[in-house]
Amino acid sequence: MSSDVVLTAALRNNLLSLQSTQNLIDTTQLRLATGLKVNSALDSPSNFFAAQSLDNRASDLTRLLDGIGQSIRTIEEADNGITALAGLVESAQSIASSARDELAASEGEARVTGTIDLSEVADLSTLANIAGTEDLVIITTDSSGAQISETFTVGTGTAYSLAASISDQFADARNGEILASVDSEGFLSIESSDGRSFRISTTAANTLSVNGFDDLGLGDIVELENDGTGTSDLASATIVAGNTLTSISIFEGSGDIAEAGDLIQGNYIDGDGNTIITGLNTSIAISVNNGTAVTFAAGATATFQDLVDSINQNASINELIQANFDDSNGTFSITSLDDSVENLQLRTTGTAGSTFNIGLGDPSGNLDPLVSTVANTADQTFVFNSSTSSLDALASDYNALREQIDRLVVDASYRGVNLLNGDNLTTFFNENNTSQLVTSGGNFTANGLGLTEATFRSSTEIELSATQAREALGSVRSFGSSLSNNLSIIQTRQDFTKSTINTLKAGADDLTVADQNEEGANLLALQTRQTLGVTSLSLASQSQQAVLRLF
Numbered sequence: 001m002s003s004d005v006v007l008t009a010a011l012r013n014n015l016l017s018l019q020s021t022q023n024l025i026d027t028t029q030l031r032l033a034t035g036l037k038v039n040s041a042l043d044s045p046s047n048f049f050a051a052q053s054l055d056n057r058a059s060d061l062t063r064l065l066d067g068i069g070q071s072i073r074t075i076e077e078a079d080n081g082i083t084a085l086a087g088l089v090e091s092a093q094s095i096a097s098s099a100r101d102e103l104a105a106s107e108g109e110a111r112v113t114g115t116i117d118l119s120e121v122a123d124l125s126t127l128a129n130i131a132g133t134e135d136l137v138i139i140t141t142d143s144s145g146a147q148i149s150e151t152f153t154v155g156t157g158t159a160y161s162l163a164a165s166i167s168d169q170f171a172d173a174r175n176g177e178i179l180a181s182v183d184s185e186g187f188l189s190i191e192s193s194d195g196r197s198f199r200i201s202t203t204a205a206n207t208l209s210v211n212g213f214d215d216l217g218l219g220d221i222v223e224l225e226n227d228g229t230g231t232s233d234l235a236s237a238t239i240v241a242g243n244t245l246t247s248i249s250i251f252e253g254s255g256d257i258a259e260a261g262d263l264i265q266g267n268y269i270d271g272d273g274n275t276i277i278t279g280l281n282t283s284i285a286i287s288v289n290n291g292t293a294v295t296f297a298a299g300a301t302a303t304f305q306d307l308v309d310s311i312n313q314n315a316s317i318n319e320l321i322q323a324n325f326d327d328s329n330g331t332f333s334i335t336s337l338d339d340s341v342e343n344l345q346l347r348t349t350g351t352a353g354s355t356f357n358i359g360l361g362d363p364s365g366n367l368d369p370l371v372s373t374v375a376n377t378a379d380q381t382f383v384f385n386s387s388t389s390s391l392d393a394l395a396s397d398y399n400a401l402r403e404q405i406d407r408l409v410v411d412a413s414y415r416g417v418n419l420l421n422g423d424n425l426t427t428f429f430n431e432n433n434t435s436q437l438v439t440s441g442g443n444f445t446a447n448g449l450g451l452t453e454a455t456f457r458s459s460t461e462i463e464l465s466a467t468q469a470r471e472a473l474g475s476v477r478s479f480g481s482s483l484s485n486n487l488s489i490i491q492t493r494q495d496f497t498k499s500t501i502n503t504l505k506a507g508a509d510d511l512t513v514a515d516q517n518e519e520g521a522n523l524l525a526l527q528t529r530q531t532l533g534v535t536s537l538s539l540a541s542q543s544q545q546a547v548l549r550l551f
Helices: 009-034 045-106 159-173 210-215 304-312 389-411 459-512 516-540 542-548
Strands: 111-113 134-141 147-154 178-182 188-192 198-201 223-226 233-241 244-246 275-278 283-288 294-297 321-326 331-336 343-349 354-356 377-385 425-428 436-439
Touching: 009 516, 045 389, 045 425, 045 459, 111 233, 111 377, 134 159, 147 159, 159 178, 159 188, 188 198, 188 233, 210 233, 294 304, 304 321, 304 331, 436 459
Parallel strands: 233 377
Antiparallel strands: 111 188, 134 147, 134 198, 178 188, 198 233, 223 233, 223 377, 244 331, 275 354, 283 294, 283 343, 321 331, 343 377, 425 436
């Protein structure tokens, strides 16, 4: 058409070349500006979508890294708790060891504590079985070993006034050998001041019955005892320190130390030459917790070892008590083996004038825990008590640690996950959650560790607490080792995931990132080509410019 611009073939070819060069320059400039050689699917569909897939996986793994990092922090918090927990359990172990040492050093206290709250009783005479005229007798020994005794009228005041009267009378008339008090629970407590044994009893004239002792909360520790005449029974009990009843040294009439193989029938004396065993030719019976008595026939051929064997080989009591005869010092002893042993009764039956006074429970031999002269039957109840104020304090410290263990476990939580209180932690390592690690938690509260509340009232209880603390420490350390293993695995996977992310990003870059040096060289070459193209276009148009010179 007449309106069209007519270009020669040479001009058109040069123009097309310049347009192509300009397009290449634009593409190269875009690559230099963005740093990418593939900016969209139009540039290279295969490279673009492959790189996008790699980038997406790298992004997913990057988000997983946050979860892995939080798992590491959760385990670190649990490990902090385990470290502190191990310290607390070690302290509990130390306290149990101190209690063991204290028990061995002090051999406990002789102490009896009632089981009835008397704090609200305005007058003890109002109690059902106390009329106000009954006597309570407390017998013990002084520092020289001589027997001392004080009598108190029960029922003329409160439990507090009775306790004060006992303490004051022993302080005023004696040297304070016996102390009494009413504890925070209102229970009447009577104890010796230095671990010596003592007996609580009554008088024949003004008898405080077993029921009267029940009213005072002391009925569980007293029993009706034969007074040695075979005709009158009195409520009585001997309270001993520790868990072992040991006799005084027994000597033969010749002055030689008695041995286990010696016959029980015979004449035996103490260190001062006083007769302590004679004429015993019938039986000795021992019962635990008022149960069925084990009777030993003290016949003509019976020895002290036979008495020991009859106790230790009897299935009904040999798990509760153990007897022994020490040849080195001629002493007979009975040891409580279990905390369930509340009392032990020893009964001798013999002919009139027989004697079996070996001083059980009293190293001086002057407390007379068994009536010296046995007319027909004589018996006595012994109550074991291994508790001391120091042991009570240690037990309190131990129980305070139990409470702190519980509090520490509660505080060892991170973002709602507490591995020390039974929670589990799941850590995912890949984007579709098919690779994971479950860190199992445990119950590390005091009860979960098996640490029961301590009383330290006996060696059995102390050893139980020591064993529990030892086993708990083993559990804590074992869990700490498990946490360390899991933490190592998670940290290794964290490093692996970081490396994988770098690999994925590098792979995506290989497909899409432009080489700046190459693209810069390309731009320079294209700019040169563009300049040459313009020159070529100028040369192609010179033939038409020549026509102008004709006019």
